[in-house]
Amino acid sequence: xxxxxxxxxxxxxxxxxxxxxxxxxxxxxxxxxxxxxxxxxxxxxxxxxxxxxxxxxxxxxxxxxxxxxxxxxxxxxxxxxxxxxxxxxxxxxxxxxxxxxxxxxxxxxxxxxxxxxxxxxxxxxxxxxxxxxxxxxxxxxxxxxxxxxxxxxxxxxxxxxxxxxxxxxxxxxxxxxxxxxxxxxxxxxxxxxxxxxxxxxxxxxxxxxxxxxxxxxxxxxxxxxxxxxxxxxxxxxxxxxxxxxxxxxxxxxxxxxxxxxxxxxxxxxxxxxxxxxxxxxxxxxxxxxxxxxxxxxxxxx
Amino acid sequence: xxxxxxxxxxxxxxxxxxxxxxxxxxxxxxxxxxxxxxxxxxxxxxxxxxxxxxxxxxxxxxxxxxxxxxxxxxxxxxxxxxxxxxxxxxxxxxxxxxxxxxxxxxxxxxxxxxxxxxxxxxxxxxxxxxxxxxxxxxxxxxxxxxxxxxxxxxxxxxxxxxxxxxxxxxxxxxxxxxxxxxxxxxxxxxxxxxxxxxxxxxxxxxxxxxxxxxxxxxxxxxxxxxxxxxxxxxxxxxxxxxxxxxxxxxxxxxxxxxxxxxxxxxxxxxxxxxxxxxxxxxxxxxxxxxxxxxxxxxxxxxxxxxxxxxxxxxxxxxxxxxxxxxxxxxxxxxxxxxxxxxxxxxxxxxxxxxxxxxxxxxxxxxxxxxxxxxxxxxxxxxxxxxxxxxxxxxxxxxxxxxxxxxxxxxxxxxxxxxxxxxxxxxxxxxxxxx
Numbered sequence: 140x141x142x143x144x145x146x147x148x149x150x151x152x153x154x155x156x157x158x159x160x161x162x163x164x165x166x167x168x169x170x171x172x173x174x175x176x177x178x179x180x181x182x183x184x185x186x187x188x189x190x191x192x193x194x195x196x197x198x199x200x201x202x203x204x205x206x207x208x209x210x211x212x213x214x215x216x217x218x219x220x221x222x223x224x225x226x227x228x229x230x231x232x233x234x235x236x237x238x239x240x241x242x243x244x245x246x247x248x249x250x251x252x253x254x255x256x257x258x259x260x261x262x263x264x265x266x267x268x269x270x271x272x273x274x275x276x277x278x279x280x281x282x283x284x285x286x287x288x289x290x291x292x293x294x295x296x297x298x299x300x301x302x303x304x305x306x307x308x309x310x311x312x313x314x315x316x317x318x319x320x321x322x323x324x325x326x327x328x329x330x331x332x333x334x335x336x337x338x339x340x341x342x343x344x345x346x347x348x349x350x351x352x353x354x355x356x357x358x359x360x361x362x363x364x365x366x367x368x369x370x371x372x373x374x375x376x377x378x379x380x381x382x383x384x385x386x387x388x389x390x391x392x393x394x395x396x397x398x399x400x401x402x403x404x405x406x407x408x409x410x411x412x413x414x415x416x417x418x419x420x421x422x423x424x425x426x427x428x429x430x431x432x433x434x435x436x437x438x439x440x
Numbered sequence: 441x442x443x444x445x446x447x448x449x450x451x452x453x454x455x456x457x458x459x460x461x462x463x464x465x466x467x468x469x470x471x472x473x474x475x476x477x478x479x480x481x482x483x484x485x486x487x488x489x490x491x492x493x494x495x496x497x498x499x500x501x502x503x504x505x506x507x508x509x510x511x512x513x514x515x516x517x518x519x520x521x522x523x524x525x526x527x528x529x530x531x532x533x534x535x536x537x538x539x540x541x542x543x544x545x546x547x548x549x550x551x552x553x554x555x556x557x558x559x560x561x562x563x564x565x566x567x568x569x570x571x572x573x574x575x576x577x578x579x580x581x582x583x584x585x586x587x588x589x590x591x592x593x594x595x596x597x598x599x600x601x602x603x604x605x606x607x608x609x610x611x612x613x614x615x616x617x618x619x620x621x622x623x624x625x626x627x628x629x630x631x632x633x634x635x636x637x638x639x640x641x642x643x644x645x646x647x648x649x650x651x652x653x654x655x656x657x658x659x660x661x662x663x664x665x666x667x668x669x670x671x672x673x674x675x676x677x678x679x680x681x682x683x684x685x686x687x688x689x690x691x692x693x694x695x696x697x698x699x700x701x702x703x704x705x706x707x708x709x710x711x712x713x714x715x716x717x718x719x720x721x722x723x724x725x726x727x728x729x730x731x732x733x734x735x736x737x738x739x740x741x742x743x744x745x746x747x748x749x750x751x752x753x754x755x756x757x758x759x760x761x762x763x764x765x766x767x768x769x770x771x772x773x774x775x776x777x778x779x780x781x782x783x784x785x786x787x788x789x790x791x792x793x794x795x796x797x798x799x800x801x802x803x804x805x806x807x808x809x810x811x812x813x814x815x816x817x818x819x820x821x822x823x824x825x826x827x828x829x830x831x832x833x834x835x836x837x838x839x840x841x842x843x844x845x846x847x848x849x850x851x852x853x854x855x856x857x858x859x860x861x862x863x864x865x866x867x868x869x870x871x872x873x874x
Contacts, residue, residue, distance in 0.1 A: 142711075142738040142739055143736075143737050143738045143739070144737065144738065144739045144740075144741070145730070145732050145737040145739065145740040145741065145744050145746065147741050147742070147743040147744050148744075149462060149743055151745075152704060152743055152744050152745040153745075155704075155745035156685070156704045156745050159685040159686050159702050159703075159745070160685060160799070162686055163685055163686045163758050163799070186733070187732070187733040188702070188745070189688060189702075190688075190731070190733050190734060190747075191688075191690050191692075191694075191695050191698065191734075192688050192689065192690040192691075192692075192695075193690070275532040275534070276532075276534045279531070282531045282532050282533065283529045283530070283531050283532075301529060302866055302867045303555055303556065303558075303559040303782055303867050303870070304559060304867075305558070305559055305562040305856070305858055305867070305870045306562045306563065306852070306853065306856050307563075307704075308796050308798065308799075308856075308857075308858050310796065310858065310860055310865070310866075310867045312794070312860060312865035313865060314865065325532075326532065326534075326543060328534045328536075328541075413490065
């Protein structure tokens with residue numbers, strides 16, 4: 140019988156290594172779970188890192204109330220199947236108690252409001268490491284993010300004073316009140332994630348695949364027509380289109396793309412040929428050139 | 441201005457096949473050498489810039505009154521960087537061609553940011569040093585070259601940029617080549633390969649497309665050269681080391697007595713049945729299983745994160761290392777190292793730090809600062825009192841518990857460490873064991 144040799148997968152090995160460092164170096168880690176493909180990929184990598192033990196930390200979902208219902212249903216199913224602990228904190232609570240003010244009007248989004256709820260949850264549970272699915276290829280401020288990113292009490296990112304990360308040594312030493320944001324798939328590209336989902340046959344929410352949806356067009360973006368959550372002027376005509384989502388955030392800040400890619404292999408093919416970047420479908424990023432950096436300085440992940 | 445509207449149908453590399461198609465490159469250059477322009481040019485000519493990113497660059501370039509596309513806008517990610525037109529932190533840029541996938545760690549060329557250059561180079565398999573053809577070899581060039589030698593980067597490409605501003609002069613190019621080749625004679629890194637390419641990043645000469653203006657240059661374009669680097673030869677093949685990150689104990693009925701040691705393999709491979717030694721206890725055992733997720737393997741190679749079980753019930757914890765029984769590293773509480781200092785507060789004799797050697801943390805005391813190495817290859821300064829930010833020197837260290845290490849020359853992973861200031865928790869230095 141021939142020998143069974145494990146093929147090296149550098150990106151996967153790096154992510155698993157990072158997960159293990161988190162568990163070894165921190166007392167109360169948490170995985171920030173949005174229900175998007177990147178955080179679903181993180182869950183698979185965490186499973187691999189600790190198998191046959193269970194994933195040794197909970198998931199935290201900051202629920203804006205503007206999520207796609209398909210994402211929420213998927214989240215609940217995943218958590219149940221894998222026997223994971225899920226913590227949910229709602230942006231709505233902070234709006235109701237007046238801690239944050241909801242944006243109004245045409246471009247209103249709850250994206251920025253998430254930060255406050257996240258910081259509250261970190262304080263409530265005393266999390267010392269928050270694992271997220273951000274990638275450096277997404278956006279140019281993220282290209283400067285480190286794998287272990289130290290945040291202060293206010294969750295602030297001090298981009299000019301980051302710890303150098305040499306070889307794969309990760310320095311997770313922090314003071315009381317500080318926490319670390321951890322990005323295990325920093326070096327993955329969008330295509331790497333999609334190829335991995337295909338190869339590993341990872342289940343993802345149905346909205347990533349082509350489906351019929353009521354939509355309207357504004358500023359060249361295809362918006363979901365959901366009048367409870369997404370502001371729409373009367374003249375903005377609703378039409379049913381065959382679309383899919385390439386990135387999944389809130390309904391109010393994620394644009395759809397016209398597509399008939401209904402299977403994972405078709406999606407991978409489409410991503411490979413895409414002429415628009417992934418975050419090009421994020422309406423929140425097109426606000427200004429430095430939109431992401433500013434949000435990160437305020438504690439956005 | 442014209443550009444292709446869509447990306448090429450590039451076939452991406454099979455995921456994770458390092459050594460086949462994945463190259464990590466460190467770039468370095470002085471502030472005005474046009475490094476960001478070069479990277480932008482690589483992205484543009486390989487059609488890796490998507491239309492929304494290109495549109496943003498076009499608009500910004502126009503707004504600033506440039507009659508060309510300012511590609512540095514694609515890479516300078518922070519507000520301060522764009523305002524000052526400089527690069528502050530290491531940026532990571534990803535692009536691929538049908539032949540290979542590339543990760544560029546773009547390190548700033550500022551004097552005060554040498555630490556970033558070392559950081560960027562620490563994960564790179566190849567390095568591009570940019571030289572401005574008008575200015576020739578300057579202090580920064582020496583420094584970059586020195587760092588590439590210190591970190592033992594095997595593939596160094598000297599891109600002589602702005603050839604358009606020296607009338608594509610072969611003589612200018614040759615002078616720079618001779619100077620760097622002379623520097624190389626002072627280096628003890630004999631297997632390092634240095635390649636010289638004359639380019640104009642702004643106009644695209646010899647970056648992706650062959651220049652029509654330098655017929656005297658017979659070599660490859662930069663991209664072509666990068667695509668043809670054999671990454672299997674670059675990855676080190678030395679002794680196998682398995683530092684234990686964490687112990688996996690499911691504590692469930694099904695896996696009642698299960699104990700596996702989780703870690704990443706560096707330098708060589710491990711197979712089931714290999715007689716091994718656990719350090720520092722020097723306990724002998726044999727590899728029983730190599731697990732990856734829900735599967736078992738006979739052999740796992742360098743670079744894989746796996747978990748290992750042993751035939752004997754031995755005591756293994758985080759920071760321990762599993763090695764093959766006949767491949768024992770040096771075990772000692774005293775080490776000599778070349779160190780690059782990365783903190784504003786200088787390194788001083790008899791100061792104490794945390795030392796992180798891979799995943800093993802110990803306390804360390806500086807027992808001697810022997811020399812400061814001059815990064816222009818002009819020699820050393822003996823018996824200094826301190827090492828300041830961005831200085832490189834040889835030191836001696838005593839640690840609280842024995843470390844199991846190799847020299848950096850023999851084993852990159854097992855020969856490097858970082859120092860952490862116990863008061864600030866910052867990473868303040870990186871050491872290369874001699």
